[in-house]
Amino acid sequence: MSVLDRAESRAGVLSPRAEEEHRKSLLLDPRPQEELNTMVLEAMQRTGREYWIVVGILVVLALGAFLGTWLYMILSGMGVTGLSRPNYWGIFIASFIFWIGISHAGTFISAILRIFSAEYRRPITRAAEMMTTTSLLVAASFLGIHVGRVWVSYWIVPYPNQRGLWPNYHSPFLWDEMAIITYLVGSTLYLYLPLIPDLAMARDRLAGWRRKLYRAMALGWTGTEGQWHHLNLAIKVFSVVIIPVMFSVHTIVSWDLAMTKAIGWRSSIFAPYFIVGAVFSGLSAAITVLLIARSSMKLHYFIREEHINGLARLVLIFSFVWTYFFFADFLTEWYGGDAAGHTLITLQTVGQMAPFWYTMLFFNIVVPWLTLWNGRIRRSPIALLLITIGINIGMYLERYIIVTGFLRRNHMPFNWGDYSPSIVEIGIVGGSLCTFLLLYALLSRLVPLIPVWEVREGQLTHSLRRVGRATVPTVAELEE
């Protein structure tokens, strides 16, 4: 602090430099709510040529690569994939697990950070929750893709059918069905509930088809005390309930593998390992999405260095935790001395899967550990974009290794087999990424991406206060 700053600080005046430092924080840089509303609505309505070109490309890829290739597979049969004995699960299941993992970030950022009153969550919760809903929809589609005969998937619905069968609730697949339905319903409603006041704001300010849409979706919200009271209580209930549901979803997904007798899969550590991996990849994807949304929608006022920095710190922590679980799982298999288990380790360390394995370790451990401890890198959008995309490549490879790699070897060498995805599978998986991006791009122009009322609430509760010789931020409580 300079002499001038110290003198002014003693006088009770906030020095310009100190004030500028504090104003870097969104919640200490308030603007009138009318201005915030205008900024968010303009960002939502702003499209432009580049946007429509990107959407057009995504539509073509989603329809062609995703739906078109899937239709081709339905008509031709699963033989067009690379699946064969013993590799009955391939990149469809790896992708399913990947997309379920991505969905965890929304719940983590929105629910867990809300419960722990991490104030920096305020402008980013909705973008994260939208990522949850869109990635869950893509993940759910992979169940239909994977079963092949998607036209008989209604057999999973519990009703007394003419075959006298009932869904087998002993099976982890049925647990999966229930968990994913619960999580999809829960996260969609959790996205919708806090959105209602912002939809009312949009209803009051816009015209045309948007006004009709938001009028219907706002349900007649008028902002009375009773409505706010019920909304806050409902959000609190959802915040608490959605967290164990989030944990249960990826636990059950891991049990699709861990409940089998396959080598490498039958591990009690899979449940927490998968959850940590899911949050790790989800947080990274959230940062990627936020950086792209911030740049394309000009949301620099709302999404600042502090938010990206906070999320990047969490990514580093989860990289540590993921490494711990990875090593625990690896060590257990290595130490066990089981010959079949050792063939898997050989496959990964020096065999066919080695390029994928080392790439995974590079992106998931080396890169985050070497970079994310540094505050300048954490605050650099370009660096973070590259690091987080790398982490998601690493985490996809982790699922690819676990699902397709571990099936290649088992206790009976005559039953070993290799797998490589066919062009059909690659098309569907690539198309699913385009579908996710397309859904997100469309939703971001239909729904206010920033929860204006939550940001404004945060700005009202934050102020600067003198404590001794320093001026520090303080937080009040507005809610009941």
Add this chain to the structure above:
Amino acid sequence: MSEHAVVMGSFLDIEPSADALDDLRSLGIADADITVMSSLPYSPDILGRPHRKTRLPVVSLVAAVLGLLAGLFFTAITPYLYIVRVGGQPIVPVPPTLLLLYEFIMLFLIVGTFGGFLFLNHFPLDKPQYYDPKLNDGRISILVHCPAEKMPDAMAVFETHGAQDIHEPERREL
């Protein structure tokens, strides 16, 4: 019999709103006849309003119990009606049943809480409402239902505390 009047004023800040509410109460206007509308969730203590009781927790609890019963139906009753023998496991094994009961409870709890939120707020509101769209810009709107003879006093309270747009509102389409 005195006529019934409705008057609305909006404030730019919390302090004058809270002061106006105190003065309205001192006029003998009951809290139930005053509605505060805002773009932010102010706690009742901030505006000096009574705390509301709500049945939403009860609705959530009832929904959770219904989820438990639905889960028991699907996982513990129907397997005995349509028996599928899985090697090494009883017809109704305990661990998977507990897992599914948990999922059913959570699903019903989530849907029930949302349904309760809609029901208790009477959503969707199709009929015209007393409403001030400017509250989205940060204003706090106070709507007062009072006997006609008290309306001038209520308006005076609004004026004293610097309210904007003091008027007798009409219900409007949202």
